[in-house]
Amino acid sequence: MSDLDRAFKRAFDDDEPTTLGSGWWSGAASVFCGSLAMAGVACFLFPDYLTTAEVRARLPLNWARAILQVVIVLAFILGLISTALRRRKVMGLFGMSLASIASILGGSGIDFTLSNADAPSLGLDWFALNVLLLAALFVPMERRWPLRPEQSTFRPGWTTDTLYFLTSHLFVQVTTFLILAPAHAAFVALDGQAWRSAIAHLPLVVQFSAVLLCADLAEYGIHRAFHAVPALWRFHAIHHSSIDMDWLAGSRLHIVDVIVTRAIVVCPLFALGFDQRAVAAYLVFVSFHAVFIHANVRFDLSRLEPWIVTPRFHHWHHAKERAAIDKNFAVHLPWIDRLFGTAYEPADRWPEHYGIEGDPVPPDLIPQTVWPLRNRGRG
Numbered sequence: 258m259s260d261l262d263r264a265f266k267r268a269f270d271d272d273e274p275t276t277l278g279s280g281w282w283s284g285a286a287s288v289f290c291g292s293l294a295m296a297g298v299a300c301f302l303f304p305d306y307l308t309t310a311e312v313r314a315r316l317p318l319n320w321a322r323a324i325l326q327v328v329i330v331l332a333f334i335l336g337l338i339s340t341a342l343r344r345r346k347v348m349g350l351f352g353m354s355l356a357s358i359a360s361i362l363g364g365s366g367i368d369f370t371l372s373n374a375d376a377p378s379l380g381l382d383w384f385a386l387n388v389l390l391l392a393a394l395f396v397p398m399e400r401r402w403p404l405r406p407e408q409s410t411f412r413p414g415w416t417t418d419t420l421y422f423l424t425s426h427l428f429v430q431v432t433t434f435l436i437l438a439p440a441h442a443a444f445v446a447l448d449g450q451a452w453r454s455a456i457a458h459l460p461l462v463v464q465f466s467a468v469l470l471c472a473d474l475a476e477y478g479i480h481r482a483f484h485a486v487p488a489l490w491r492f493h494a495i496h497h498s499s500i501d502m503d504w505l506a507g508s509r510l511h512i513v514d515v516i517v518t519r520a521i522v523v524c525p526l527f528a529l530g531f532d533q534r535a536v537a538a539y540l541v542f543v544s545f546h547a548v549f550i551h552a553n554v555r556f557d558l559s560r561l562e563p564w565i566v567t568p569r570f571h572h573w574h575h576a577k578e579r580a581a582i583d584k585n586f587a588v589h590l591p592w593i594d595r596l597f598g599t600a601y602e603p604a605d606r607w608p609e610h611y612g613i614e615g616d617p618v619p620p621d622l623i624p625q626t627v628w629p630l631r632n633r634g635r636g
């Protein structure tokens with residue numbers, strides 16, 4: 258358990274049940290919506306520094322206002338439900354307080370004026386929208402079809418993974434720049450090649466399949482290197498330090514792991530000159546698929562297992578079991594592992610335990626960030 262986990266427990270925990278109808282879920286959802294409402298209001302108040310051009314271009318302003326309004330109202334309603342149902346009112350009251358402050362500051366009616374659209378910006382809008390969408394999709398899914406019903410949404414380490422999710426979104430401008438730098442260089446170096454325009458004119462479905470293949474071959478190579486080279490493993494070990502798997506666990510990635518892996522994965526996509534729409538479709542696909550394969554869900558996907566990486570395939574990649582170590586490196590196409598002899602797919606079985614033998618990695622974000630630089634040797 259991390260220090261932040263303990264702080265949350267102290268602030269919100271009590272000895273009452275957390276089952277549906279106990280006011281626990283409505284309270285947690287109220288705090289979640291209240292926090293998002295504050296983030297939304299901050300984005301409206303300081304759009305130059307907190308919103309990104311990419312989100313502004315795609316999300317109409319009236320939609321953004323409607324989403325913010327709904328989130329504020331939800332924080333109030335859920336807070337009221339929680340305070341009515343629960344003896345200890347702290348969660349419901351806290352959620353409603355956040356929603357009140359968001360409303361007093363102007364709520365969804367704040368003027369949205371950009372004075373310096375080119376200012377360096379934290380992607381708070383991108384974080385808030387993504388966490389809202391993914392939490393709304395995956396939390397109910399994990400409660401309805403859990404692989405491990407006994408595992409809480411607020412399992413040990415959830416705050417650490419939320420911080421990874423937050424920081425990776427807030428610094429999206431810097432990381433995107435670093436990730437795309439080699440790809441841009443490759444794109445420029447190969448400009449004017451006839452085969453590139455041939456690729457760009459292939460049907461989009463063919464291009465999307467080719468993008469998936471190129472990306473996962475690159476992922477396979479660099480992922481295997483991250484496991485095989487001790488200096489790289491220390492960075493990648495952070496991702497493997499989760500002892501519970503769920504939708505948030507996939508966010509736990511050292512910044513060096515994120516930049517190196519993604520730079521290598523996107524390089525061929527730009528170098529080969531694929532149509533931007535095929536690459537964009539891949540980026541949307543990967544943002545859901547990467548979350549899904551870590552999720553605490555038990556679906557029968559045996560028909561898909563030969564073709565596409567399922568949660569079971571990737572859960573085995575995180576397994577503690579000796580036979581599963583350094584297996585299942587592909588993240589989209591499992592037959593790449595079969596082709597290279599690194600697939601581990603026991604029939605009808607899920608791993609018993611996840612993580613690294615001896616649990617060498619500390620539980621909090623900052624110690625985890627410096628851990629690879631301090632610790633030599635595997636584990």
Ligand SMILES: [Zn+2]
Nearest residue numbers: 480484493574
């Ligand atoms: Zn790995």
Ligand SMILES: [Zn+2]
Nearest residue numbers: 496507551571
């Ligand atoms: Zn993983």
